[in-house]
Amino acid sequence: MNKTITLELPIDIKTIISRLKLKDKIELVHILEKETRKSRWSNLLNRINNRFKKNPVTENEINLMCKTIRQSSYEKTAKNSH
Numbered sequence: 088m089n090k091t092i093t094l095e096l097p098i099d100i101k102t103i104i105s106r107l108k109l110k111d112k113i114e115l116v117h118i119l120e121k122e123t124r125k126s127r128w129s130n131l132l133n134r135i136n137n138r139f140k141k142n143p144v145t146e147n148e149i150n151l152m153c154k155t156i157r158q159s160s161y162e163k164t165a166k167n168s169h
Contacts (some may be wrong), residue, residue: 090111092106
């Protein structure tokens with residue numbers, strides 16, 4: 088994205104972006120995604136952690152869920168083998 092843009096001041100970034108070709112806009116998106124990836128992941132992990140703090144999952148709940156899923160899987164396997 089090595090292009091020169093001559094600015095007529097005052098102009099805002101949205102106006103500049105609107106003037107870009109689609110290819111350049113896509114490249115800009117990739118650059119911004121790369122630059123903000125760490126922050127976006129941190130935000131996601133913080134939201135997940137906050138949910139677990141408010142509603143912690145017990146070991147018994149995890150075991151019950153595993154048992155339920157295993158049972159469902161066994162039933163599907165048994166059903167398909169007949």
